[in-house]
Amino acid sequence: MKILHTADWHIGKVLHKQGLRAELELFFDWLIELLKVEDIDLLLVSGDIFDLANPAVKDRELYYKFLSRLIHLKIKVIITGGNHDAVGLLNAPKNILDSLNITVVGGAKENIEEELIEIKNEQGEIELIVAAVPFLRDKDLRSKETDILYKNRTEAIREGIKKHYAELAVMCEKKYSTLPAIAMGHLYTKGALTSESERDIHVGNAAAVESNIFSKTFDYVALGHIHRPQVIGKNNNIRYSGSPIALSFSERSDNKSLVLLELKSGQLAEPKVIPIPKFRSLKKISGDLVSIREKLAAFQPDFVLSSFVEIEVIEEKYSALTLASVDEIVAKHSEEFTILKARTTFTEDTRDTAALFEEGAHIEDLKPIDVFTKLMYQQEIATEQQTQLKEAFIELLEKATQEDAL
Template sequence: MRILHTSDWHLGQHFMGKTRQAEHQAFCAWLIDQAREQAIDAVLIAGDIFDTGAPPSYAREQYNRFIVELRASGCELVVLGGNHDSVAMLGESKTLLAQLGTRVIPGVCEQLDEQLLVLHCRDGTPGAVLCGIPFIRPRDVLLSQAGQSAQDKQQSLQQAIAQHYQHLYALAEAKRAELGGDLPIIATGHLTTVGASASDSVREIYVGSLEAFPASAFPPAAYIALGHIHRPQKVGGLEHIRYCGSPIPLSFDEAKQQKEVLLVEFDGGGLHQITALPVPCFQPLLSLRGSLKELEAQIKQAAQQGSAEQPVWLEVMVGTDDYLSDLQQRIAALCEGLPVEVLRIRRERGNASASLQGQARETLDELSVEDVFTQRLSSESLDEGEQARLLGLYQQVVSELREGEV
């Protein structure tokens, strides 16, 4: 059994005034080629197929086109809902898409066995049993209880999610026994786990009202395909619990990451091998930092990666000269005639006044809702862990509000 594990596509993302449509289209074509060349049996998308609960029409069209074109490659597709996805929107077409070899689990199902799937090899024989677990919202598994503290609610949610995994895994074991007893069991998830790192510096991060789900609470599946964290990584050093990361950089913080999808092979009922397939860079994206003199050389070097048809997108952080009032004009002069496009200019000084001056040069069209909240956070004296926790809480509130609108 050979599967491709991918997640966090965020189709329809609007990035500082730029669409990611061309990048996503190139990625979809590349992934379909990989499915053919690698003789993949099933593709798993572990959440956040869309960037918002109400994606633009072109993003929905990309999603549908990918499903149709992937079907010709001969492999199955399983789509799990993420925290950015609308349960209602993903669910509205699941019956239709099932006719195209695509199974969609937009949210926690009323009947647990609806989340239990059998994945097939290309010859039609059963290849694995899948515990298809999407992003779990508190209301999916918990009843609100009066008098609970925030810590009590957090602990109750962790326990409820752990029970959800264990109950579904028990059903998977029964299904495996029914099918012959030697199939691997695969689980999915869209959440943050203890030890997951969003950057090259290893640290715990917290997203949503669930603070770092412990890896020990997962059932003993042969492989656990996770989504939600955009940086590819093992969880707690464990080979079989993986985040594949996003296929394209979704922020300048991710610009230096090698994006990938994971080819996971099973043999004799267990995990055989995991191979990272590097995703090509479809749009050069760089973050530069230094004085104006240093930036001049860096911008010229960055321009070598661009072309008139596809300029390099830049984030520029200015140090030393960050006090200058005409900074935007000076940066524009450094870029004149070069195949680069500056999407954001930042001043290195961390004080609030400098931050506000920098923000005044940006329009709302250049900022997402999350950018505005992130900039507000940056003006506070908070450590990285606390900023990440607050950002996660904010993202969950926005997701729930969007879900209510759809």
């Protein structure tokens, strides 16, 4: 049996007003071919299917179109919800997808045992168990008892996640002790290398779990949430597949990939990393006007899709002429590639030292928590009080976004 692990598709993601749909479509085409060539039996998608809780109609369409192609391939699929996904939205077509061999676990199950999925071979024998754990929300993890037990919210969350996996491991051992098992998850593990496109998952990511919370019962842990492909805690069998495409400029040098697992006579072989072709380059060019001109003239991208370029001009003295030149550069190259962001910084500029954000910053570039932090700084809030306020703010923010999702 062959298994493929992916995550963080973020269908509908927009990067500085540019949609990333074209590369995602190319990725889906490539993935279908890979599933065929490698003769994959099971596809695991560990959360963040959509970028937004309420995705646009065309983004939902892309998702269903891709699922229909999977159905034609007759492979088994397990999809779990991530922190970006709305539980209800993912679960809505659950019953119909169930009958088509696609299991969706949008949110944590009330009866935790239902998260254990039996994978059968052609003879109908159970060959593998998958603990399909979605992103665990605050309400899944906290109760009156845990709040009394753990005064600290972060600790309560961390312990809640640990308990959830420990319970599944015990059930798995009890019921299927001889079978190999895989756990899925959408969470932040301590030591993971992040990029700029993940959203804080719990209390400013302070509730990161240790990689040792995953019992040895699980032969492999298929994680989502972190967009850089990586192994956790030097354990080859606990991995983030990473997102299939770069979702922010900070991921421009990532080599995106998937993980291929093979189950041979009840044993999981070493995970194999399969590189995903790059469909578009994301390029950041910075320097003074002269060097920017040179670098742009020399830049020859060779990918299928037009490159996304971010320009950062750094000049010493403020000059309106410089700003005009930047506009001219942008216009000149806009046929060859898409310039997403052009920013000019004058190092000697003292016109507005109190400015909270760089000139031209767009609301989409700002994280609510950063705005809040700067506001606290501006209002000279005492450091001790800041932590408390920050936690309260995040809690309110989570509530607001969850209600948004309904």
